[in-house]
Amino acid sequence: MSRKKKTALLSVALSATMLASAFPAIAAPATLDVEVNGKKIEFASNAPIAQDGTTFVPLESTSKALNLSLQDAKNGTITAVIDGKQVTLQAKPKTIGGVTYVPVRIIGEAAGYEVRWDAASRTIELTSKIVKEGGKGFLWEVKNGGNTIYLVGSMHIADDSFYPLHPSFEEAFAESDYLAVEVDITSANESDVQKLVEKLGSYQDGTTLKDHISAETYKQLGEILVKNNLKADALDKFKPWVVETTIATLKSMEAGYQSTVGIDLHFIQKAMERKIPVIELETYESQLTMFNSFSKDLQEANLKTTLDNFELVDESVDQMADMWKKGDDAALLKFTESMSVNEEYRKAMLDDRNIAMAAKIDGFLKGTEKAEYFVVVGAAHYLGDTGIVKLLQDKGYTVTRK
Template sequence: MKNWKQMLLSLTLSAGLLTGAAVPAVAAAPQQPAVKVNNQTVEYKSGSPVNNQGTTLVPLRATLEAMDAELQNAAGDTIYAIIDGKAVTLKSKLTVINGVTYAPVRVLGDAAGYEVSWDAQTRTVILKTKTAAGGSQTAVNTQGGRGFMWEVQSNGNTVYLVGSMHIADESFYPLNAEFEEAFAEADYLGVEIDISKAADEASQKLVLDMGMYQDGTTLKDHISSETYAKLGEVLKQAGVKANALDQFKPWVAETTLSSLKSATAGYEASAGIDLYFIQKAIERKIPIMELESYESQLGMFNNFSKELQEANLLSAIENYDQIDESVDVMAEIWKSGNDEQLLQLTNSFSGDAEYYKAMLVDRNIGMADKIDGYLKNGKNEEYFIVVGAAHYLGEHGIVKLLQDKGYTVVRK
């Protein structure tokens, strides 16, 4: 149980859970992103790019001007612009910060015909016109991967089941064309939770209510002195004060620690498969349905026994230097779309009964039941479901649960 694979499961099945919430504020805040258009850094006179819940938001007017486009008007969730001499209407959630209107950079770049990539080392969003993209850029944007997708049809309805990596990097893109084609026809997007809402006031309050001690005690009162000392050393190694997480419970410390390390390796929720499709759903204005809730996911971690919480935290501490390598393993499995390797990885998580039941077994049952409901409603609709890849295979996986309900599940 105390190995990198279990720590990896926490990271890749519920990564993004604390994205944008109050907890990461105790950690060393990464520098805000920069933007380059055809190798020229965009100089912003009013406002600057910000990372919001894993999405890079940029000042709308200045970014369009840097791409030789002109903003005509922006209101609500609609942008009117002149791109290549043509009037274009874009749909995207707009944010006003200190009087400056911001929009997701990927939405703007895609609309203006740019390749959009992310340089994790320099924390720079790179926009290159498709005709001007160099060889190295083309290599990054054509690598992508097969990924995991299954199709289920019943009663006139179609459900696509997509396996996500909640944290990723630009090497995952472009996605398999079958993903994009299926999503283009979807009437609904289904995700575990809509992590684009993770930073709202209600979500932050949930983290504080569940993840912080309310009785005057601190983390060192609830874990061994040895574990606490090791945590302090790792936090200092990460450039954070040794007592930075004292207010929080072990499960919060574990998740924050793992997210810190994976981000330095270039894996971020901003490039995650589920957030990618959430942003696209917002652009298309199709409903986003949550198969779980923010409260249920937080509650699952919070309800782990004291012993399991400390064991998971200790595993994250002892494997801190290997976290990026561990995510590399999952990333390669995802890109290759290798069902056998995914099944082996999923089965390897069963070492601790409490952990396995909460993280996979119980959640899979709940999600499979909701998918069953979508298939039975007889509305002749298409559902595009994106949940962590490890939820699908194995004796307790969503695919088997749907097959047990009588459905034919086809690997795509």
């Protein structure tokens, strides 16, 4: 894997799920909600706009959520590819604040969705008229003594194109008695998490970021922040690991990927609906402490890589999303192995955590309850010589790819 793909690492492949809600706010809330097949579209700073009874939505992010490939948008028409066919939409675009907007009903219906307005929740609901089968993803099964464990490799951020998931996921979850995740992002008090980030991720000795990284890296960061309508010193109080994840999250949000649509949260919400217990394999504090324990050199190196490849983050996340949807084990293994370039990084992010999580899964398998567990953790934790699959095999279990 090339270095550019690492820019999306913390927020996509591993356990930065909780960081998006804990870091500095960078997106304005939308006045109206738009849902595609029950999943809310996150529009970042460009919210839907209602004018004269018509709701206009940002063209680029909405097209992505509808799996509609844009070709052109000018002269009062929009040319796009839908289901492999080029079509022309008779929807006159509007340009507002440099962003192209189109009527949601016209673009939704052209893409094959039924469009409805829910006045109570102020939500525009787009429902596909064609039932799609979602991506293959990563799913394994382990059995022992009447206990069954389903191991799911997650992408912590996603978009609506991931859904509906492949039936194998929903069928396995329907049979499960417990859901296990890295952290339950719905259970923590947001204020407490913010305080924890402030405590661990900001300087307490009167110094600022500028005092801890090179002048070149600091200048590069400031230029990117200014280009994104933030002050050059907006993140000065935070340590490099916080800044890196904030910057990567900013760019992935622009590309339409959100933790609110991630595989983890999808099943946490379903567990709440079914009223089944959610087990945390880790804690907010343990994950944040891990990031904070990175050496000064590693923190700046990771930040520099993210800054160098800022404009490529969306491309990297697209590639990882494609890997997940295809269930490409070879690509996942290659991605995981790329993390071994830096021993400190690999040991903290993967090796130590894999051992701890595999031990807890081993405990589930040896339990006397004869229960079924649905375990959802970052996909990069499973493969390789120190991955959870190998660790369980070394304990004598048969792990079956589904």
